[in-house]
Amino acid sequence: MTGLRHIKRQRIHEAISMAAITLFLERGFGEVSVAEVAAAAEVSKPTLFKYFATKEDLVLHRIADHQGEAARVVRRRGPEEGPLDALERHFLAGLERRDPVTGLNDHAEVLAYHHMVFSTPSLAARLFHYMAMDEEALAEALAEGADDLTAPLLAGEVLAVQRVLARRNWRRLAGGETAAQAYPEAVRAARHAFALVRNGPGDAGASGGAAPR
Structure with missing residues (x-):
């Protein structure tokens, strides 16, 4: 039953x-x-x-389905894979399969959905509520291998990167590009963004470095 x-x-x-x-x-x-x-x-x-619970949740539950995803990626990674490597791999895989959460999905309804979320103040505000919970969950996962300052700082950076990349991808598609056309640049931008998190602005183009991976 x-x-x-x-x-x-x-x-x-x-x-x-x-x-x-x-x-x-x-x-x-x-x-x-x-x-x-x-x-x-x-x-x-x-x-x-x-x-x-709210009118906004009628829309945002599709995003809430990904709640805690970043934390799960960190916890489920292999023993030889660093948390940033795992998060970057997961985001790149999302781009490849055109996961709407990456912004790289050119289905008409998905584009309209993102436009509604980004252009409606109450939806944007409620979205930050979900993001705050995601950030806390990711910080807890990262804290298992980092100190109590580094973990929340890194969690905030990673989720900001994902948010900026997703909106950037959506804007390119809303401007007329197809997902296939935008894909190579989306991959380049993602790699660049995660390099910034690892190494800082001075070494953004580097593929590695001394920072935590």
Whole structure:
């Protein structure tokens, strides 16, 4: 029964989310009420809020699906792989498979989704809430091999790098490039960005260095 109950909850969760995002993309986030979303998903408004704490979460749960991902990458890396190497490898793999979280996905709905998130102040503010939790989780993972100052500083840098790269990729696609056209530059930019984190601005072009990997 527990398994069936979980499946039912997942279906309701997905139905609410799909109804919400469809309406928001058609009419705009600010033009659609929570009551309209509930009606479209055929649930009551109180039921909707059992699944999503805020209106913004109706949109951002797709990003929340990646919650704690960076921390998991660090913890699951091989014994010979440094945390930054693992995080860079993971981001590059995301670019290759066109993971929307990297910004390098030119599906029309994904582009519209990112535009809505980046151009809506309340969504952007709520996104930072999720990022703060991600940063804390990554700092905890990094603290297992670094001191209590280095770990949070490095976590903040890495997540800032991922955020800037994702928005940069999205802007290139929004400007008319295809994901295939933008991919080589996206890889170059990612490698450059992680080199900056490792070595600092003076050695940004270096492939290695004395800094932690």
